[in-house]
Amino acid sequence: MSQTFSSADDFLRYLDDLNFFHMDLSLGRMTQVLRALHLERPPYPVIQVVGTNGKGSTATFLAALLQAHGLRTGLYTSPHFVSPAERIQIDGQWTNIDEWLEPAARALKICRDLTYFELLTVTAAAVFAKQKVDCAVLEAGLGARYDATTALACDCVVYAPIALDHTRILGPDLASIAREKAHAIRSAAPVISAPQFPQALHCLQERAAAYKAPFMLAKPCPEHARLGLRGSHQRINAGTALQAFRMLAPKLGLEPQEERIACGLASAFLPGRLQLVKASDTDRHRTCCLLDGAHNPHGMQSLVRALNSREVPMPRAVVYSCLSDKNWSTALGMLVESLPDIPFHIPQLPGERAEQPATIARRLEALGIARTMTHATLQDAFAALEQENAASATSSAAEHPVLVTGSLYLLAEFFALWPRCLHP
Secondary structure, eight states: OOOOSSSHHHHHHHHHHHHHOOOOOSSSHHHHHHHHHTTTTOOOOEEEEOOSSHHHHHHHHHHHHHHHHOOEEEEOOOOOOOGGGGGEHHHHHOOOOOGHHHHHHHHHHHHHTHHHHHHHHHHHHHHHHTTTTTEEEEEESSOOOOOOOGSSSEEEEEEOOOOSOOOHHHOOSSHHHHHOOOOOTTTSEEEOOOOOOHHHHHHHHOOOOOTHHHHHEEOOOTTTSSSSSSSHHHHHHHHHHHHHHHTTTTTOOOEEEEEEHHHHHHHHOTTTTTTOGGGGGGGGGTTOEEEEOOOSHHHHHHHHHHHHSSSSSSOOOOEEEEEETTTTHHHHHHHHHHHHTTEEEEEEEETBBBOHHHHHHHHHHHHHHOEEESSHHHHHHHHHHHHHHHHHOOOTTSSSOOEEEEEEHHHHHHHOOOGGOOOO
16 A cells, blocks of 8 residues: 655654654665665765764755855755754755655655655655755765665765764774765765864775775865854864865856855854854743754864853853763763853753753762752753843843753754744
């Protein structure tokens, strides 16, 4: 019996039933479906972005550069915060889920066993083809060897920094993880990489040489360039995207123009990356926020660097929560070292993977944090912060935000409460 969808809500219910976290590491299903839909090599150039931290930012900068030069640009990213619609964008706008129903149904008619990420990847490729994009930037989900985006032919592979994460799936050390991600190099298509740890760099260069793929190491974006995303680490992501853009421009029939490059870099927007949110955007009179999805030591290093260098305002309180299967203890220690004397609020995240607030609180106490408060929900944490603000006659809430960090799933809870903050 073939699958059909009567509405966007019907399709979203089907996605929910698939189990977001289910993985089946192989490319056979993707290859079967893409071949049947004539999308194995899409009718537009494809740029795949791989890495650990900075994939989404690098993909966003690259899409913004292409768009600034007049190309109709598809962007596929993950995960989403509130709605899957965030994942499939054209020219910076979410696509309408109603447009997904027909291609998703066709894909499932060919193979009923597609996973959540596989189904959305096929759907994105089909929507981009139907909407006649000039090019598409696809962010890999996990690893690369068996990532659904690797089943599509690509014209360039771009690597954001590779670090330790998902060690239970990808391998216990950096070399193992880099080898998995190196499998995105599967043809002679050029490879652009951000600066990497030596072990990771060696794996990428070795794989590129085996396929005779040109390999270029990107440089950080110049200090004078204005970026739409905050933090010195974004200069690496922007520089990597810019190197990829300059390399691809002739193939795309473009002549890079400095004023359009400046516009693209400055207009890039991705929620939850050192994002400053005004109090008015959260309906909280005195609580402005700094949102950052740092969920592993490498990501936390970038956040701490931004705090220590005063690239962002120093927070007056932290709302922190995390997933139990991340290396959160090390990351939390890095944050505490940078912010030793401010209170921590720890809400409970939903889901089986969420770390218990009491466990995080014990770790904070061991790290010397005297003021830790646990909460049943994120909304309860913000209610407590509002009470603190009201009780403090010397509160400087306007100058010192509340830092919300530790997990993209914590940010998802935030954006569910205040979805307007998902937009520039």
